[in-house]
Amino acid sequence: MNFHLLTLFPDIIKGYADSSIAAKASESGVISFDIVNIRDYARDKHKNCDDYPFGGGAGMVMKPEPLAGALDAVQAEHVRVIYPTPAGRLFTQHYAEELSRERDIVFICGRYEGIDQRIIDTYVDDEISIGDYVISSGEIAALVIADAVYRLIEGVINAESLAEESFTPGLLEYPQYTRPRDFRGLEVPKVLLSGHHERIREWRLKKSVEKTMQNRPELLETKQVSEEVLHILNDLPHGGINNGYYKGN
Numbered sequence: 001m002n003f004h005l006l007t008l009f010p011d012i013i014k015g016y017a018d019s020s021i022a023a024k025a026s027e028s029g030v031i032s033f034d035i036v037n038i039r040d041y042a043r044d045k046h047k048n049c050d051d052y053p054f055g056g057g058a059g060m061v062m063k064p065e066p067l068a069g070a071l072d073a074v075q076a077e078h079v080r081v082i083y084p085t086p087a088g089r090l091f092t093q094h095y096a097e098e099l100s101r102e103r104d105i106v107f108i109c110g111r112y113e114g115i116d117q118r119i120i121d122t123y124v125d126d127e128i129s130i131g132d133y134v135i136s137s138g139e140i141a142a143l144v145i146a147d148a149v150y151r152l153i154e155g156v157i158n159a160e161s162l163a164e165e166s167f168t169p170g171l172l173e174y175p176q177y178t179r180p181r182d183f184r185g186l187e188v189p190k191v192l193l194s195g196h197h198e199r200i201r202e203w204r205l206k207k208s209v210e211k212t213m214q215n216r217p218e219l220l221e222t223k224q225v226s227e228e229v230l231h232i233l234n235d236l237p238h239g240g241i242n243n244g245y246y247k248g249n
């Protein structure tokens with residue numbers, strides 16, 4: 001998969017692309033980062049990429065010509081053009097899975113008050129919001145989306161980790177522990193040291209259900225849950241279906 005990131009701040013993207021799993025995935029050829037500096041496509045002598053909004057109002061808007069130039073220069077046959085914006089559709093794991101089947105994804109990293117609407121109308125396939133809050137950097141929003149997407153591609157992360165983690169089965173992930181067994185008097189739960197796979201599985205499922213009830217109970221309400229999860233819910237001290245926490249099934 002090729003990510004084409006159109007930005008006024010290439011260093012933000014470079015720092016990410018050159019580190020950790022992203023760097024490994026590009027070294028092995030699974031993904032590539034094509035970083036395009038929008039300013040290279042500004043035509044005036046000051047290389048201006050933003051201007052005042054027509055109709056007045058605070059802030060600046062990214063001009064259409066440099067963006068169109070950068071978009072036209074992207075070398076790919078079929079691209080999905082994404083504009084991260086708080087005014088977009090909410091990004092989810094399901095959305096990430098859908099995007100992971102694309103070959104070339106273009107991100108327009110916005111700044112200021114956003115980009116000229118005519119670019120959205122003529123080039124953009126998806127306007128995506130990473131959450132109900134506003135950040136200053138479209139680069140960070142684009143990288144959040146790219147990260148959630150490329151890690152789903154085969155060979156980037158081991159398949160077992162993907163299967164177990166939060167959101168794949170509709171429950172939040174159970175707590176993890178590593179060495180030492182005793183950290184400042186806090187001991188690792190004994191069951192994890194027992195080597196008893198079935199008991200460990202049951203303990204982890206119970207912790208997942210408890211955590212989901214505590215932090216995101218609405219996830220359980222919208223899911224059809226297994227008999228085993230139903231039992232765990234019923235056994236919770238103040239929870240369970242009968243006390244009105246769980247309204248599913």
Ligand code: ADE
Pocket residue numbers: 084085086128129130131132133134135136137138141
């Ligand atoms: N740019 C600024 N805030 C954003 C958000 N919440 N989602 C996507 N892009 C953004």
